[in-house]
Amino acid sequence: xxxxxxxxxxxxxxxxxxxxxxxxxxxxxxxxxxxxxxxxxxxxxxxxxxxxxxxxxxxxxxxxxxxxxxxxxxxxxxxxxxxxxxxxxxxxxxxxxxxxxxxxxxxxxxxxxxxxxxxxxxxxxxxxxxxxxxxxxxxxxxxxxxxxxxxxxxxxxxxxxxxxxxxxxxxxxxxxxxxxxxxxxxxxxxxxxxxxxxxxxxxxxxxxxxxxxxxxxxxxxxxxxxxxxxxxxxxxxxxxxxxxxxxxxxxxxxxxxxxxxxxx
Amino acid sequence: xxxxxxxxxxxxxxxxxxxxxxxxxxxxxxxxxxxxxxxxxxxxxxxxxxxxxxxxxxxxxxxxxxxxxxxxxxxxxxxxxxxxxxxxxxxxxxxxxxxxxxxxxxxxxxxxxxxxxxxxxxxxxxxxxxxxxxxxxxxxxxxxxxxxxxxxxxxxxxxxxxxxxxxxxxxxxxxxxxxxxxxxxxxxxxxxxxxxxxxxxxxxxxxxxxxxxxxxxxxxxxxxxxxxxxxxxxxxxxxxxxxxxxxxxxxxxxxxxxxxxxxxxxxxxxxxxxxxxxxxxxxxxxxxxxxxxxxxxxxxxxxxxxxxxxxxxxxxxxxxxxxxxxxxxxxxxxxxxxxxxxxxxxxxxxxxxxxxxxxxxxxxxxxxxxxxxxxxxxxxxxxxxxxxxxxxxxxxxxxxxxxxxxxxxxxxxxxxxxxxxxxxxxxxxxxxxxxxxxxxxxxxxxxxxxxxxxxxxxxxxxxxxxxxxxxxxxxxxxxxxxxxxxxxxxxxxxxxxxxxxxxxxxxxxxxxxxxxxxxxxxxxxxxxxxxxxxxxxxxxxxxxxxxxxxxxxxxxxxxxxxxxxxxxxxxxxxxxxxxxxxxxxxxxxxxxxxxxxxxxxxxxxxxxxxxxxxxxxxxxxxxxxxxxxxxxxxxxxxxxxxxxxxxxxxxxxxxxxxxxxxxxxxxxxxxxxxxxxxx
Numbered sequence: 001x002x003x004x005x006x007x008x009x010x011x012x013x014x015x016x017x018x019x020x021x022x023x024x025x026x027x028x029x030x031x032x033x034x035x036x037x038x039x040x041x042x043x044x045x046x047x048x049x050x051x052x053x054x055x056x057x058x059x060x061x062x063x064x065x066x067x068x069x070x071x072x073x074x075x076x077x078x079x080x081x082x083x084x085x086x087x088x089x090x091x092x093x094x095x096x097x098x099x100x101x102x103x104x105x106x107x108x109x110x111x112x113x114x115x116x117x118x119x120x121x122x123x124x125x126x127x128x129x130x131x132x133x134x135x136x137x138x139x140x141x142x143x144x145x146x147x148x149x150x151x152x153x154x155x156x157x158x159x160x161x162x163x164x165x166x167x168x169x170x171x172x173x174x175x176x177x178x179x180x181x182x183x184x185x186x187x188x189x190x191x192x193x194x195x196x197x198x199x200x201x202x203x204x205x206x207x208x209x210x211x212x213x214x215x216x217x218x219x220x221x222x223x224x225x226x227x228x229x230x231x232x233x234x235x236x237x238x239x240x241x242x243x244x245x246x247x248x249x250x251x252x253x254x255x256x257x258x259x260x261x262x263x264x
Numbered sequence: 265x266x267x268x269x270x271x272x273x274x275x276x277x278x279x280x281x282x283x284x285x286x287x288x289x290x291x292x293x294x295x296x297x298x299x300x301x302x303x304x305x306x307x308x309x310x311x312x313x314x315x316x317x318x319x320x321x322x323x324x325x326x327x328x329x330x331x332x333x334x335x336x337x338x339x340x341x342x343x344x345x346x347x348x349x350x351x352x353x354x355x356x357x358x359x360x361x362x363x364x365x366x367x368x369x370x371x372x373x374x375x376x377x378x379x380x381x382x383x384x385x386x387x388x389x390x391x392x393x394x395x396x397x398x399x400x401x402x403x404x405x406x407x408x409x410x411x412x413x414x415x416x417x418x419x420x421x422x423x424x425x426x427x428x429x430x431x432x433x434x435x436x437x438x439x440x441x442x443x444x445x446x447x448x449x450x451x452x453x454x455x456x457x458x459x460x461x462x463x464x465x466x467x468x469x470x471x472x473x474x475x476x477x478x479x480x481x482x483x484x485x486x487x488x489x490x491x492x493x494x495x496x497x498x499x500x501x502x503x504x505x506x507x508x509x510x511x512x513x514x515x516x517x518x519x520x521x522x523x524x525x526x527x528x529x530x531x532x533x534x535x536x537x538x539x540x541x542x543x544x545x546x547x548x549x550x551x552x553x554x555x556x557x558x559x560x561x562x563x564x565x566x567x568x569x570x571x572x573x574x575x576x577x578x579x580x581x582x583x584x585x586x587x588x589x590x591x592x593x594x595x596x597x598x599x600x601x602x603x604x605x606x607x608x609x610x611x612x613x614x615x616x617x618x619x620x621x622x623x624x625x626x627x628x629x630x631x632x633x634x635x636x637x638x639x640x641x642x643x644x645x646x647x648x649x650x651x652x653x654x655x656x657x658x659x660x661x662x663x664x665x666x667x668x669x670x671x672x673x674x675x676x677x678x679x680x681x682x683x684x685x686x687x688x689x690x691x692x693x694x695x696x697x698x699x700x701x702x703x704x705x706x707x708x709x710x711x712x713x714x715x716x717x718x719x720x721x722x723x724x725x726x727x728x729x730x731x732x733x734x735x736x737x738x739x740x741x742x743x744x745x746x747x748x749x750x751x752x753x754x755x756x757x758x759x760x761x762x763x764x765x766x767x768x769x770x771x772x773x774x775x776x777x778x779x780x781x782x783x784x785x786x787x788x789x790x791x792x793x794x795x796x797x798x799x800x801x802x803x804x805x806x807x808x809x810x811x812x813x814x815x816x817x818x819x820x821x822x823x824x825x826x827x828x829x830x831x832x833x834x835x836x837x838x839x840x841x842x843x844x845x846x847x848x849x850x851x852x853x854x855x856x857x858x859x860x861x862x863x864x865x866x867x868x869x870x871x872x873x874x875x876x877x878x879x880x881x882x883x884x885x886x887x888x889x890x891x892x893x894x895x896x897x898x899x900x901x902x903x904x905x906x907x908x909x910x911x912x913x914x915x916x917x918x919x920x921x922x923x924x925x926x927x928x929x930x931x932x933x934x935x936x937x938x939x940x941x942x943x
Contacts, residue, residue: 006529006531006532006647006650006651006654007339007531008646009339010339010340015339017786020772020786020787021784021786024769024770024771024772024784024786025769025770025772025784026783026784027781027783027784029781030783030784030912033911033912034911037911039339041340042338042339042340042341042342043342049342090687090688090689091689092671092681092688092689092691092692093681093682093687093688093689095671095677095678095681095688095692096678096679096680096681096682096688097682098678099675099678099679100678100679100682103377103679107372107373107376108372108373108376108382108383108384109347109376109380109381109382110349110382112347112380112534113338113341113342113343113344113347114338114342114343114346114533114534115342115343117343117533117534118533120675121533121675121676121678122675123675124671124675124676124677124678125671125672125673125674125675126672128668128671128672128675128678129668129671129672132667132668132671132672133668138667138668138671138689138692139667139689139690139692139693140689141689173530176530176531177530177531177533178339178531179530180529180530180531180650180654181339181531184649184650184653184654185645185646185650187649187650187653187729187734188645188649188728188729188733188734189728189729189733190728195733195734195735195736196653196656196657196660196734196735197735199653199657200657200661256911
């Protein structure tokens with residue numbers, strides 16, 4: 001029980017280039033570019049993943065629910081969105097209810113892919129990070145403070161940053177999903193990563209690169225939320241699907257451009 | 265749906281609903297045999313027939329889980345094929361019960377989370393039901409003592425800890441349900457049984473009853489190794505035995521870190537990290553069993569808040585340390601021998617060894633029993649090294665994380681916090697503390713290993729790829745990178761880079777254009793041709809001559825898997841060059857140029873020998889065929905290299921277009937203005 005097995009990258013020309021660049025000491029930006037290029041087809045196949053769409057939709061619902069005038073209204077709005085929370089939810093309860101709501105929506109795994117799974121995890125991580133920072137603690141937080149923290153995300157600026165954090169995480173998870181199959185083949189003396197510390201340094205640089213690349217999403221997220229919510233009186237799952245598509249497309253393009261010396 | 269299968273069980277007819285799916289027929293006692301040893305008690309009357317249905321359903325699910333492959337690990341299609349669509353048609357005794365919405369929902373929700381597949385069930389009437397004794401032969405000899413608890417027993421460290429807890433500490437009568445060990449492991453298992461029995465006698469506890477279960481399938485049904493649904497079958501059997509003894513609880517003993525199984529590596533997504541005893545799975549089992557038993561039924565994991573090292577400590581503190589060496593954790597049993605009882609390389613072996621060392625119990629689990637020493641032995645390239653690196657790096661990272669950092673790194677915790685007793689905040693805090701303890705235990709083992717072998721590490725006496733070398737920063741700095749598998753090279757002096765660069769870096773090329781960030785161009789013939797052209801700007805070069813130069817040292821320019829094609833191209837280049845020399849010789853004879861004749865003769869001899877030695881002579885071809893072939897090959901290689909450059913620097917790729925860079929018989933690089941390339 002608890003057994004884990006790890007895999008390798010396919011031996012195709014595209015993936016061979018990723019492995020070659022890692023071996024030859026290419027920068028994180030160039031490795032990220034080659035990885036996203038090699039993975040693009042598979043990721044495009046997964047772009048309609050129900051869990052990915054539900055995740056993005058629920059992320060938009062959190063700040064909107066928190067705009068309710070009181071705690072009762074906030075809890076009611078969360079339940080309306082599918083988060084089965086108690087009358088006085090703390091931070092970790094919201095994190096757990098968020099994850100369970102996606103699982104309930106995509107029950108029996110129909111149409112789920114690894115991309116949707118990564119999106120779900122990235123969202124849980126982003127909520128824990130943002131609420132943890134805003135409420136000062138993950139444990140024993142008052143429900144009113146949770147509502148206040150989430151309500152603060154409804155502004156253009158704050159939702160943009162929230163969205164950027166989420167997309168940076170999903171991008172980093174995606175790239176590492178592939179690269180972790182190759183990186184440790186370059187571990188050991190005389191290899192690109194002589195030690196585990198050097199491998200961790202590369203992972204850190206990749207994380208920074210993903211955060212930089214996701215700036216492109218920050219630039220339009222806040223405006224999209226306000227505009228769509230104002231014009232349509234709420235955000236539908238179709239709206240969220242469209243937003244997720246555009247955001248992922250922009251991110252892929254940015255990662256490809258990010259390694260180009262001619263990129264802005 | 266690419267990975268869909270209709271599973272027709274027993275005598276079930278093909279379902280009209282699932283006609284489109286490829287089908288698989290499974291029959292108990294035909295393709296699949298499920299048997300158990302005597303249970304020493306005539307208690308079958310206590311068992312509702314829904315339990316017999318449950319055992320058959322669980323057996324079919326388990327066998328189908330192994331018979332239908334998952335279609336790879338998901339790199340090419342984001343794991344779409346990993347998740348199978350399994351459409352079962354199963355005959356049952358209690359048709360009305362199994363068709364109930366709440367029963368169906370509990371079954372589907374639990375199994376789909378457990379194995380991450382999509383499940384659909386259609387239940388039909390079972391024509392010839394077998395009695396439960398067919399699978400669990402309760403004998404009429406009577407029971408030696410009362411059974412107070414039914415415990416799943418895998419023969420590993422955690423389940424031994426559970427048996428010790430129940431028998432030695434709590435002095436309770438228990439039934440241990442386990443998979444019947446293979447021939448290779450049966451002797452070790454028997455030793456453990458004997459030790460446990462002797463200990464029970466010593467402390468005055470009832471003798472534990474062992475219930476080995478054996479599932480025998482046709483060979484062709486074992487195609488998928490993941491076996492995610494295995495715990496459902498064992499839980500079903502254990503629950504049936506519990507029901508026979510009027511108990512309403514079964515217990516899995518699994519340490520919390522393995523039970524929650526947060527991923528060791530980013531490639532482990534979803535149920536690729538097993539959920540065998542995940543709290544949500546155990547909750548789901550309890551839900552199903554409560555419906556089947558028609559009363560509240562619990563499925564517990566008493567070790568959920570313990571680390572494996574704490575379990576080892578628990579065993580040794582109970583005076584059962586000598587049992588440890590008879591437990592088996594390794595997932596590569598085919599590699600095991602009498603002396604080497606653990607491979608030392610799989611995730612289970614790594615986890616076990618860290619736990620034993622952290623608990624200070626190495627004397628009870630000798631290092632000689634492991635194929636690879638945890639700290640000191642070289643790790644083979646690939647999964648063995650990757651696994652160890654991921655395990656240690658994860659632990660090292662967690663020890664440094666605050667609670668917020670931990671939860672913003674492991675989103676998987678979100679799936680746990682509402683499925684254990686207590687508030688979500690409290691559960692989250694306990695998970696954080698559990699992982700902190702586990703990680704500190706791992707790091708402590710590594711730190712103590714470093715301290716004990718400091719001199720050997722400093723003197724580089726340990727293998728390069730052993731754990732203690734991998735965690736110590738005494739090797740080459742990251743900035744100095746040598747090519748894969750090449751021996752370590754001394755640091756190159758880091759010079760300021762020119763604005764225009766096209767030069768070798770290891771086997772590859774580093775390229776920079778107009779002062780922009782540099783990038784790596786992987787070794788290729790095209791890159792080598794570009795290098796030749798940039799080295800001689802405004803000079804018309806012979807395509808044949810370029811091919812010849814590159815082919816003379818092919819190992820520097822070609823990717824390893826291009827060997828055969830490059831040989832053919834080199835062959836053509838050699839022959840074409842030989843023909844050029846013949847022309848030069850004719851001209852020299854015409855001009856009566858003795859010096860040229862001498863030089864050309866020398867060169868021709870070299871080529872003639874080379875062609876002869878390598879068997880490349882073959883039948884002489886027409887003069888134009890080889891030249892054209894080489895010209896085309898050189899042109900295509902340059903074009904591909906430029907296309908590759910376009911992925912990283914469009915401006916440079918544009919710069920390498922005609923009229924600045926021309927291909928053909930006489931390629932030339934003719935920049936608009938002079939560029940001082942650092943080549």
